[in-house]
Amino acid sequence: MVTPPALALVLASGLFVFLFIRYPASGADGAYVVHSTGVPQTIVALVKYLEAQGNELASLEIAAPSLEDVFLELTGRRLRD
Numbered sequence: 001m002v003t004p005p006a007l008a009l010v011l012a013s014g015l016f017v018f019l020f021i022r023y024p025a026s027g028a029d030g031a032y033v034v035h036s037t038g039v040p041q042t043i044v045a046l047v048k049y050l051e052a053q054g055n056e057l058a059s060l061e062i063a064a065p066s067l068e069d070v071f072l073e074l075t076g077r078r079l080r081d
Contacts (some may be wrong), residue, residue, distance in 0.1 A: 015039050025054060069072040
């Protein structure tokens with residue numbers, strides 16, 4: 001059984017960072033999702049890395065885990081599985 005403190009721990013365990021990256025050298029684009037407990041540090045590190053590689057951060061979105069994300073984390077399966 002999942003207790004309220006356990007649920008609170010999962011909810012507080014981090015945020016999702018959604019990234020859309022442009023790779024000018026190849027003309028390609030990429031979309032990625034990163035789970036982070038230190039979002040500001042993660043963003044700074046990602047931007048520095050992308051700049052060093054000659055790539056561009058086209059967009060970024062930060063979101064808290066949904067209830068389905070929490071369920072997946074706790075059970076290892078989706079609601080519809």
